[in-house]
Amino acid sequence: MILLLLIVLPLAGGLLAWLCERFGAAWPRWISLLALAADLALAASLWPGQGGSGEAWIAQAAWPWIPRFGIGLHLGMDGLSLILILLTGFLGIMAVMSSWTEIESRVGLFHFNLLWCLAGVVGVFLALDLFLFFFFWELMLVPMYFIIAIWGHENRVYAALKFFIFTQGSGLLMLVAILALALLNYRATGLLSFDYFDLLGARLEPTAAVWIMLGFFAAFAVKLPAVPLHTWLPDAHTEAPTAGSIILAGLLLKTGAYGLLRFVVPLFPDAAQAFAPVAMALGVAGILYGAILAFAQTDLKRLVAYTSVSHLGFVLVGVFAWNQLALQGAVMQMVAHGISTGALFMLVGALQERIHTRDIGRMGGLWAVAPRMGAIGLFFAIASLGLPGLGNFVGEFLVLLGAFRVNPALTATAAAGLVAAAIYALFLVQRVFHGENGEGWKMADFSFRETAAMAALMAPIVALGFYPQPMFDTAAPALDTLQQYARGEQP
Amino acid sequence: MTAGDFIAVLPLAVLGAASVVVMLAVAFRRHHGLAALLASAGMVLALAALVPAFGVSPRQVTPLLVVDRYALFYQGLAIAAGLAVTVLSYDYFDRREGRREELYVLLLLATLGAAVLAASTHFASLFLGLELLSVALFAMIAYPVASHLPLEAGAKYLILAGVSSALLLFGMALIYAQLGTLSFAAIGAQSSTAAHSRDPWLLAGMGLIVAGIGFKLSLVPFHLWAPDIYQGAPAPVAAFVATVSKGAVFALLLRYFVEAGGTPYNALLPVFSALAIASMLAGNLLALLQDNVKRILAYSSIAHLGYVLVAFTGSGALALEAVGYYLAAYFVTMLGAFGAVGALSEPAQEADCETLEAYRALGWQRPWLAAIFAGMLLSLAGIPLTMGFVAKFYVVATGVDAATWWPLAALVIGSAIGLFYYLRIIVVMYSNAPSQAPAAELVPLRPGGRLVLAVLAFLLVGLGVFPSPLIRWIQAAAGSLV
DSSP, X not given: OHHHHHHHHHHXXXXXXXXXXXXXXXXXXXXXXXXXXXXXXXXXXXXXXXXXXXXXXXXXXXXXXXXXXXXXXXEEEEHHHXXXXXXXXXXXXXXXXXXXXXXOSSHHHHHHHHHHHHHHHHHHHHBOBHHHHHHHHHHTHHHHHHHHHHHOOTTHHHHXXXXXXXXXXXXXXXXXXXXXXXXXXXXXXXXXXXXXXXXXXXXXXXXXXXXXXXXXXXXXXXXXXXXXXXXXXXXXXXXXXXXXXXXXXXXXXHHHHHHIIIIIHXXXXXXXXXXHHHHHHHHHHHHHHHHHHHHHOSBHHHHHHHHHHHHHHHHHHHHHHOSHHHHHHHHHHHHHHXXXXXXHHHHXXXXXXXXXXXXXXXXXXXXXXXXXXXXXHXXXXXXXXXXXXXXXXXXXXXXXXXXXHHOHHHHHHHHHHHHHHHHHHHHHHHHHHSSOXXXXXXXXXOOHHHHHHHHHHHHHHHHHHHOOHHHHHXXXXXXXXXXXXXXXXXX | OOHHHHHHTHHHHHHHHHHHHHHHHXXXXXXXXXXXXXXXXXXXXXXXXXXXXXXXXXXXXXXXXXXXXXXXXXXXXXXXXXXXHHHXXXXXXXXXXXXXXXXXXXXXXXXXXHHHHHHBOBHHHHHHHHHHHHHHHHHHHTOSTXXXXXXXXXHHHHHXXXXXXXXXXXXHHHHHHHHSOOBHHHHHHHHTSTTTTTOHHHHHHHHXXXXXXXXXXXXXXXXXXXXXXXXXXXXXXXXXXXXXXXXHHHHHHHHHHHHHOHHHHXXXXXXXXXXXXXXXXXXXXXXXXXXXXXXXXXXXXXXXXXXXXXXXXXXXXXXXXXXXXXXXXXXXXXXXHHHHHHHHOOXXXXXXXXXXXXXXXXXXXXXXXXXXXXXXXXXXXXXXXXXXHHHXXXXXXXXXXXXXXXXXXXXXXXXXXXXXXXXXXXXXXXXXXXXXXXXXXXXXXOHHHHHHXXXXXXXXXXXHHOOHHHHHHHHHHHHHHO
């Protein structure tokens, strides 16, 4: 029941926010904030205590839904889901905070879309029925489409459409794959079911397994994004309003990684193993390609967007290396990237709100004008380049450590991405905050609200960098169990 | 005929009687509201008559008609849609000048034709139902005689429907010449025998029938009439053409091939797959080029019939169920979409509200209507929380089950293209108004139209999230045919 509440809270909050718009623009903001805070608190209350039972599943709930197809409303939470839902609640609050002054028109509808998108994300992280998963997978797209198309920047319609067609088209491939999996399982066992646990043990012919796995992989690779399916990302991130960028980079990309972890490898272990070198090569290509392109950008927001391609490459490598070290690294990277990139997008959004440009060529010398912004920008830039002591370093280091055991050559190439990251991150700080203030910019520094939000984002990055153990402990049983499923050990 | 037979065809009798009553009422007193009220009452009574008919089903009534759950399901669908169109038509035509009352006679007759089609098991009743439907439609499409677009559309439909009837008749003649029977069951039994399983004349006859039906369903390459007629016809009539006319013909096609298909049907399967692929790709691609909302909906409807055909080429009960659910979803969605277009159309202008520009900023001026229209478009695109999503799920399930990979690939590509133009309309609705344009005077929505649109929106979401009640009905309907 508490799991269902996690999804219903943002849904109800969204409706309420929309309806209460008539009382004033502040109402939707506060209602959204409260709904997300309640969601976050509810999820946090499920955090396993010291030395948990070792059982992977923290909570599960199932109701019948469409018995004709053996579809159930099956929700389940393990450590992995919990960590990502906490991230969802946290970044959701940040998204509301960041749009506090940026979004001025149709505030109610904006928050409605924001909360429904977040509800879809939470649903994706909780669904243990493949139909339900697909349902939430699609559900989170439509509100995000509206967020980009209505409240975005100059080229918003094009970007929103591209985002939607890419993700929807690949989603349909996943739908075909889900159905193929369920129907093949039905023919083998006589049980028509879309339940995760029923399908885990499905015995598939090797060729069928490869094709079905590719159907899933296509959808997740578009979302992740993996090169060469990433082209929607720079456009969507750049054109979206700040809150949209935070949710896109911080959460929607993570749903792709989550899908790989939860479904692709456990459901098709053999096919995934055969495919692993290709997937890891795609990941490494993404790391380097994203880093190089980030360096070449003149649009600050586009730069940050390309760093996401690079960072999520590490996640792809980590997932397909498929050992405890690399998986822990991938989860850490997901969380740390979500927070640090969300913060960078908030920073860029704040800059754009003040100087009305994202062109790096026109910036410079801003540290002197707004020292708090400069210092915070430097912090998140070096978090992004993976400085030891911050969460991103832990994630990337563990991924490389784990992947080295599987494929040393690719891992060595991926490590070059760290150097490239240092270049673009320092380039960003240098060009924006140092040098001549050529255009004579004058602007307000971060307000108290913005500084507080940034501090809230810095704290977990530092905490994860110095003491990541609690998160490892929470994720470990879930990751162990996923590896057991992949080995064919039944739940 | 026994009393049970009469009860079984009571819905048809009620529709027929209602058309006579409306005609007489118009002869005595010309009153738009009265005519619409009588027609609606007739439809409601016909719907109610389905209950006793259900009690005596399944039953073969004369060699021409069979009243089984399958027939009753599609009759219910057609009559309910006819009722919705009646109410929408009242709202639409009440704001316009002219002699409006006879439309309801035609509407009842067309619905009767559709109901006959759903129950026919014989070429004679097939033709009877089809002509009843088509002839009423000529007049309905061209009903606003004062303006030239509807007239042109009506003339086009008349000629093409004539051609398709000719093809059908020729096909029936060929089959009769070979087998000596007009009843579906007998055709099915004989065409599977060794003597006829490779009979080229029989195959040619079946092919001609497919071509004739293809016209009615506006499948590519028989689709050329659809955009012009959807554009020219008044919006509620276009809704009727898109839903009741196509749905009833599809129900008939399905019954025909289940009962009378036999071995030649397998030879025609690749043809159906090719028609499906062509309709999905061409329909969606051509819709991209349009700036007229009614034409976009026309091409979208072509593509959607292609999707249904993917389910049709599947096998077994799953295929029948998928067609049933898809058509139900398609009915709700298309009625809602055309209902919204009709509600927006201003009586002062000759054309309906159909240019894309007319929809600019609608989302802010008329939030409820725009939200319903957007919901219908999202359902057409197959987005969750709507019936269109479950329908698409059903179709893909059937395709995967039958391993028809090429049509499925076309479905995926077609759906991705389709998103583009559905979202285009939605984006226009939710973009900002051009600042210099004067605020357009809004046509207020009538209570009747409001009710119909609200019910359709409720069904769209309700059956999209909890499809099980509808699925149970459809399973019963499909079970009676297999």
